[in-house]
Amino acid sequence: MMKQYFSRLLLLFAFCILAVSCSDEDEGTEFLFDREIMELSVIQGCADENDTSACFSVRYRLPIDREDFAYIHVWIDTTVVDDTSKAVSSKQIDKATKSIDYSSGTERVYDTLDLTELVKDYVDQGYDSVQVALFCEYTDGDPGSVQRVFLHFGDDIPPSRVTVYDSVWTTGALFEWYRPTDQTNFYKPMYLSGMIVGYNVVIWSSDKDEDLRDLKITLTGPDGVDSTGSTYYTRHSRIRASSDSVWFDSVSHGDNVKNYLRISITDGKGFDFDADSLNRFRMVIEGLKSMSEYTIGISAWDSVGNSSGTEGLSTVETNQLFLTTDSVAPVMPTRLYFMEDSLFPGMARLDSNNRLRIFWSRGVDPYKVDHPIESDTVVLIPDTCLFTLCYDTVAVYVVEHYDVNLKEWKEYGYAGGSGRYNKLYAVDGDTMAVSATGTFVTDTIRWVSPGDTIIFRIRAKDKSGYYSTALIDTIAVSPGKLASEMECPEGFVPVSTGDSASFCMEKFEHRNDSGEFVYNVLHSEAVAACEGVSASGFTVSLCKERDWELVCLSGGSLSYGVLNELDVDASEYLFSYCNVGTNDSASAADVSKRDYRCVNPMGVRDMPGQYQEWVIGRSEDTVAVAKGSSYKIYSGLDRESLALCTNRSYPYFTRPAYTTDSVYLYREGSKVDTVFAADTSRTLFKVLSQKDFTDSLQFFTVQDSSGNTIGEDYALYSEYKKGGDAWLDTLGNGLKYVPSEVKVVFLTGEKVRYREAAAFYKSPTIGFRCCAYPE
Incomplete structure (x- = not known):
């Protein structure tokens, strides 16, 4: 019977195909x-x-x-x-x-x-x-x-993915992420600060017998710290959404899912583009097993229930993996060694490329907690503790230095690493020599300036990612041969022009007593600021153009005044480390954002990039000259050309060209040619004298903030009368423009570079640097 029923269905289906349209109705429109x-x-x-x-x-x-x-x-x-x-x-x-x-x-x-x-x-x-x-x-x-x-058109766009950064140890882990952006309207693609309701987090252990339900959790968010789950997060909870609502709901946490921990985290704010730190979340989980495997999944939810990802039961194995480490930390020594400078005993010497070599007793990774290995200025291993039976070597180190401006440790990206410490060294008199039986390893720190003091932190990391106790030591770098001959004022470093002339130059562009860079000043103000610096035994002035250039060239060995120790082209180096052509004025103004890699061999920082620098020109007609490049982007000009040590800039304003002399008109067929000097070889049509001129220019006396006259400027009289005081204030750019006279002129129709403006030219891209010359 059932067979016959299905046969009839098949026949009916075939009939429908042949007839094109099957319907219960006998009449109606057929749609093809x-x-x-x-x-x-x-x-x-x-x-x-x-x-x-x-x-x-x-x-x-x-x-x-x-x-x-x-x-x-x-x-x-x-x-x-x-x-x-x-x-x-x-x-x-x-x-x-x-x-x-x-x-x-x-x-x-x-x-x-x-x-x-x-x-x-x-x-x-x-x-x-x-x-x-x-x-x-x-x-x-x-x-x-x-x-x-x-x-x-509404919000059907999920927040951006949550990227989680982790750091693990023996029985715990730290997870850090930043609040994701959320586009709330398809037609507003640049609005990305939609509210994030919160986050679903799931921690999962591959060991089904491990109980994660009561792990200790401490959450630090933009609004504060919660270590109990009573304020900013809820244990055994998750965010859920339907078509018209979003809510927090409890989830099952019985013994059958004890190797899961689900928590929900409340947020309630959108991405803060002004303060990145206000987007940061940190979650510390404690109570895990050592040398165990876990995963974590985190998804963000916006105010209409869109989710940035899944963290459900079916995906826990494929969530982000993290492994806790073993319970025995590597052992590190407590002291760094270096090559001493004979001119400055107790200080480290640099090589000709401003590199500092540091040495330390090789770290080891014991196999047992009750190991006999001791840590002192060197690692001490008893004869009874044999390699591969009692301990293993450490191949990875993290080498960092303390940034006193940011007050944080910063890693040397090119140092440390793995597989770099196979060559061993032993103490040989006052140096280190390669030795098959040596116990020291070495690394090279680059872009070190003479006179630097570097606080190092070096940690060994074993194969499971567990860190040793840090080796923290301070090395004072020799100020070098020039410093042994000349003691510079504070903030200055000794420099040489390469022709035996030595003097002192400010390490950075000039800063005021509050430590802020001084920029957007007149050339005369820069001169006065330097002359106001008091330094016993020195005459301080604005740096002279030739001196600035020769220091930048460093005896002709550098083109841009920086040591490029990376395998990148000059344009990329200048952009990434010297802030050349980035339009990033904030980094130029903040010394803590300056990069130590933008330095010359004598320790002078940021000669290319950051700010252009006023110098004293080589002759009277070029007194106001700017050297170097700045953070500003100049259309059509490449960074290398702008940043060359030999490049020089003459400030000017563009003004309409004019004449007060006679103007000669010569007819060429039906056209009249205008010239400004008599031409006896041509047929004169007409001569215009000043009584025939119809153009007028308004001239101004330019005064500084003290009322001193610093130059003369001019503009079209019609523009001045039309713009009034507001227009004049804009033209003045902080200076006072006092109308002096109106001249009747003949405008040539061209624009000229008004070089006299150098006396009252200032720009937020121009600072200066002082030099101290021995008396």
Whole structure:
């Protein structure tokens, strides 16, 4: 009986295929599937990949039947075509939002329609979504049915993925992440500060018998610290969402899921673009097993229930893996060794490329907690403690230095690492020599300046990632031969121009008593600031152009005044480490953001980049000269050319060119040629003298903040009268412009570089550096 029933179904299905249309109704319109749009989809993005604005397009497969195919009609919203009708009338077609003509035929299978402008009004009116209906018109009738798709303008975009950084130890782990950005409206792609309700976190152990439910958790967020789960996080909880709400809900935590720990974390704020630290979350988990395997999953949820990822039961094995370490830390010595400078006993010497070699007794990794290995200035291993039976060597070290400005440890990215310490050294008199039986290893620290004091922290890391107690030691670097001959004022370093002339130069651009860089000053103000510096035995002045240049060149060995110790081209180096052409004025103003890699062999910092520097020019007509480059981007100019030590800049303003002398007009056919000197070889048409001139210039006396006259400037009289005092204040840029006289002139129609403006030119990109010359 059952067999017969299925046979009948198959026959009925075959009949439906042959008849094209099966219906319970005897009458009604037949809609031909081969005359309708298929595979209709929405594309959220612009055709131009470089266009970051919000765009909407629909992509569709054209009808299979192209014979008599004439138009595709499009309606936006349901005003003309509702959300259920399959057919449209001719009146509705006349009211189509857009009609696309296909009557001439097309070979395309798929087509795309850009709807961005068509739906813009709906977005502006606050619609969350809108219907797009498409209907194919044929000249012989017999249409296919209306096809629809919905465009959503509201928040259907999940927050960005949460990137988790971890640090593990024997029985615990620290996880750090930053609040993700959230775009709340497709048509506002640059608004990324949508509110994050909170985070779902799941910790999972691969050991089913391990109980994670009562792990100790301490959460530190932008609003404070919670170590009990009473304020900012909830244990055995997760965020859930439905179509119209988001809520926090409890989850099962019985014995059958004891190797899981789920917590929910509340947030309630959007990404803070002004203070990155206010986006940071840190979670410390304690009570894990040593040398064990775990995973962690974290997802962010926005205010309408969009999630940045999954952290459910089915995905725990593939979440982020972390392993706790073994319970025995490597052993490190307590002292660093270095090559001593004979000129300054007790201080380390640098090589010719400003490199500092440091040595330390090799760290070891014991196998047992009750090992006999001792730590002193060197690691002491008893004869009874044999390699591979009692301990293993350490191949990885983390080498850091303490940044006194940021008050934090910063890692040397090129030092430490693995596999770099196979060559061993032994003490040989007052030096270190390679030795097969040696117990010391070495590393090289680059970009060290003479006179630096470096606080080192070196930690050994074993194969499971467990850190040793840190070796912390301070090395004072020799100030070098020049310093033995000359004691510079505070903030200055000894330098040489390469021709036996030595003097002192400020290590950084000039700073005031509060430690702030001085910039946006007149050349005369820079001169006065340097002359106001008191230093016994020295005459302090603004650096002379030739001196600045020779120090930058470092005897001709450098082109840009920096030691490029990396395998990168000059442009990348100058951009990344010297702030050349970045438009980052904040880094230029903050000494803690300056990079130690932008330094010359004598220890002078930031000669390229940061700020251009006023210097005293080589002759009277070029007194105000700027050297070096700055953070500013100059269109069409490459960084290398701007940053060359030999490059010099002459400040000027662009002003209209004029003359007060006679102007000669010569006819050339139907044209009149204007020249400013008599030409006896040509036929004179007319001579214009000052009484014939119709142009006027307003001249100004330029005064500084003390009322001293520092130069003369001018502008079109018409601009001055039209702009008034507000315009004059803008022209003055902090200086006082006092109208002096109006001159009747002949404007040549050209622009000239008004070099006299150097006396009252200032820019936020220009600072200066003082030099102290021995008396």
